Amino acid sequence: MPSSPPPLPSPLWPASLHHLALESADPERVSDFLAATLQMRWERTPGGGAVLAGPGRIIVVEPGSGTGARHVAYGLDSSGRVAELEARFAGRGVPTEPAESPFLEAGAFRVLAPDGAPDGIALLFGVPAEPPSAADGGGLSGRLQHVVFRTPAPEPLLSFLVDEAGFVLSDRVENDDRALTAGFVRSDPEHHSFAAFRASRPAFDHFALEAEGWNDLRDWADHFAELRVPIWWGPGRHGPGNNLFLMIRDPDGNRIEISAEMEHMDRDAPHRVWPLEERTLNLWGTAWMRT
Template sequence: MNQPVARLHSLRSVQLRIPTLAESTDFYSEVWGLSVIEQDHDDTWLRGTGGNHHVLQLSRSERNGLGRISFAVRTRAEVDEAGRRLAARGVPMLLEPQALESAGGGYGVQFVDPEGRLIELVAEVHAVKPLDRDRAVPIGVTHVVLNTVDIDRAVAFYTDVLGMRVSDWSEHQMAFLRCGSDHHSIAFNQAHWTSVNHVAYEMPSMDHFMRGIGSLKQQGVTPLWGPGRHGPGNNTFSYFADPAGLVCEYTSDVAQVVEDEWLCKVWRRVPELSDLWGTAGPPSRDARSHMAGVEDRGVLDLITAAEAAR
């Protein structure tokens, strides 16, 4: 039986491709609470209050899409070993293990999942000094929910190849996967096409979570759905649309998993379990439309074009 290619330490950052770079940069830095740490003509890198150099990269594009999901591993040697194991499995690599020239540096490997998503494993990224956590702003990215056309294949890849563990299912519609003690850092939602459902940002506490929502409200930004508390994961939630129409979430209090004690369960998809507080109700048609996103083949088109040119 093949071993996972690496032992993931944490979800580090997400790259989003958008046609609204200037507007989205202003939103995430002036409204959402992240801070610009580096910027050029086509990209903006933003940090939270935690120690990661950046947690979000916004990249100029003609349409919305996922650029890259980056996971931290602990050492350069683990990145090299991941490269060897990916090659042995025949997983397409877009970047073999090497020093990274992008913002934050580091040493990483980049490869492609079955639906064309670009995944990065990276070590030795530049650290930054943590910021004041009394402010009602995000620490960083805590999870990403991805729409998939084949939830079983997606779960199989991320558990078998990346070593993630399934924490819970929401019937056969959603699967919640973890790489550390947080209940989930990736979740998959069965859908008609591949796309980003939403990106969630961790607030230090429920008080910060509510104060953050209040700050957004004062700036004229109202939730698509929330505030409430989910059953699976037990986390608080409030979802918003950014200028590109992508969904971003404030969340806190995610369930912590003790590996030898946690029992995976299948949750029923009923309103009283999607929102334990009963404050949010079911998501509106508008919220569901934003979460569906637009079809995103990721790097599959690039791979197809390269193969055709050979």
């Protein structure tokens, strides 16, 4: 029998994580912490929030009663591809709406990915605008590279990301019953720009900066030590992604990962399946098992 032709690539490919908007009841405290730990400069915004920028990283902190991520934005390289991606969603019955962002050019749009919460996860897609001038400042290497969310229903979220948005599945982690406990998807050759972990309730899990190499993780750790910010998990090496990592926590409890050596995969490379065990989450030792 002839094999079926490979699916047409989604207009999403290639795209990379561009910026992240966090919600905080105390934007000033969180912004101060992020600016110091992640070597970013920050400015207040008229609504009581803040914009932080450093080399390769832009984070917005918006005032609110909750914590975690308000939205995550992915950058594409042309307005034509953004329009094609929006048309792909519309053709599949996924509602889209225009997204206003000072960091994205006109034509950006937003969709809601299902995570089991009433609102879902807001994903923005657009062409990156001129970065804030603060992004030109110096600092340790670490471009914003991936986000992870927790959800009680990872299969529908993963299906949405792959089937509707056009992310490519890189790895699944399954328990003894073959149920999905974590899924990793990519939007360019880097192993994942988004991942979902099964947990009892929807929540933001962490965001990650990708450093240029192992020595940068040492320098980041020394920098955190100077600030008396303890490493919360790591250093270690993840199974899926094979990336080196360490994590800290901000005052709101958001986990921040510094990563290096993220694996690359071709667009057409098949996904793999990992067993749910500590070694999968950390080849080097103990793991943070979400509940």
